[in-house]
Amino acid sequence: MSGILEAIFAELQAIHACLNSGAAQQPVAQQPAQPAQPAQPAQPAPVDPFAAAPPAAPVQVTEAQVMALIEPHLDNAAIKTALQGVLGQMGIARLPDARPDQYSDLYQRFSAVINQFKTQTAAPASII
Secondary structure, three states: OHHHHHHHHHHHHHHHHHHHOHHHHOOOOOOOOOOOOOOOOOOOOOOOOOOOOOOOOOOOOOHHHHHHHHHHHOOOHHHHHHHHHHHHHOOOOOHHHOOHHHHHHHHHHHHHHHHHHHHHHHOOOOOO
16 A cells, blocks of 8 residues: 555655646646627516506596496496495595596596406305
8 A cells, every 4th residue: 555655645746846847837828818799689578477567658538438437337336335435535526526637547446446346256156
């Protein structure tokens, strides 16, 4: 076993000698610089179909459009009460008192209330 250690020691001395000789002081050849890559245009982020839609620009909604949305549902007392609650939240006593700049917000809120009731009635009562 002592022969192995002597061989390793001899190799280490040879490496040490090479490092201390003039060969180690020669500059190391550097790799040529890579040419600059042209800038790639930024890729748009992929669209997530499950993400909430960004707020849309305000759309001009008329009183007639709001009425057309809610009229089919006014026979349902629960929906009618919920729609009146929306008016109350916005500080509007009754729909004819709404200002034209409020129609878009009313339309969106009324749509949300109506859709909520639709999904509640579409869901099964219970599963046994």
